[in-house]
Amino acid sequence: MPADSGDGDSSLRGELGALKHPRLWLVYLAIALVQGGMMAAYSYVAPLLTERAGLATAVVPLAMLGYGVGALAGISFGGRLGDGQPYATLIPATAVTAAVLAAITLWATNSAMAVILVVLLGAAGISTNPILVGEVVRIAGPGRALSMALATSAFQVGGGWLSGRRRKDADTPTPSPARQRLADRFDVSLPVNQRKLDATDALAHMAEDAGMTLIEMAIAFALNHPAVTSVIIGPRTLDHLESQLPAADVVLPPVVLNRIDEIVTPGTVINPADSSFVNPALQPAARRR
The missing domain is CATH 1.10.10 (Arc Repressor Mutant, subunit A)
Known part of the structure; x- marks a missing residue:
């Protein structure tokens, strides 16, 4: 992570001013896309392994253990390399994540391949996280609590039922x-x-x-x-x-x-x-x- 001296302007004006950087919003978009793609597959790991690959339910925890080991290796490796060469690390890592997602679509019917791909999904998908968060700090500057909070939000997927958009007397928004x-x-x-x-x-x-x-x-x-x-x-x-x-x-x-x-x-x-x-x-x- 880049050094944060904590000397940034933490006023509301300063926090909102940091959000004017176009590159910052590109990073937020990258976070949402990479994390969304990875989590879309991760959310269905259990049925992927049991229904598509034909593995026993007892194998799922072991596969998730492998996912965790892969994620730990990925985040450690990505953080170390990304600190010195963020984009030279981020772009290949994103490409590998996309390749793993494509491989899951094509070859996850093979039981051994399915487990291997789940482990690789953890290693490749999570390796981008420290790089993307580090870019938020670099672009927004030191002491930017709001920019970091938005980075965290970009990793999330919300339903929006209590946002006020969904009401019985309002037009139903076109679903994404x-x-x-x-x-x-x-x-x-x-x-x-x-x-x-x-x-x-x-x-x-x-x-x-x-x-x-x-x-x-x-x-x-x-x-x-x-x-x-x-x-x-x-x-x-x-x-x-x-x-x-x-x-x-x-x-x-x-x-x-x-x-x-x-x-x-x-x-x-x-x-x-x-x-x-x-x-x-x-x-x-x-x-x-």
């Missing part, structure tokens, strides 16, 4: 290709997603009555949870960012928290397709009530 491939989560014609819209609409009206936007209330609610230490936001535009930053100063009173719990019972996942794992912080013993 990625959303179309996740129809069980985003197709509003499905009854389970209609129930999500009902809850979203009720929460939006409650937020308006409380004098805040839905996105402000959603972020503040996450910040109020005792198990949450920080909230990762995912703005894609400056307008998104400006609409989300005020949530840092919002404190939800008990009456609002109680009303949220009435609309969506604590620990409830309206659409099971949205839950990728069982979060211990949402189990009965960890709930606020």
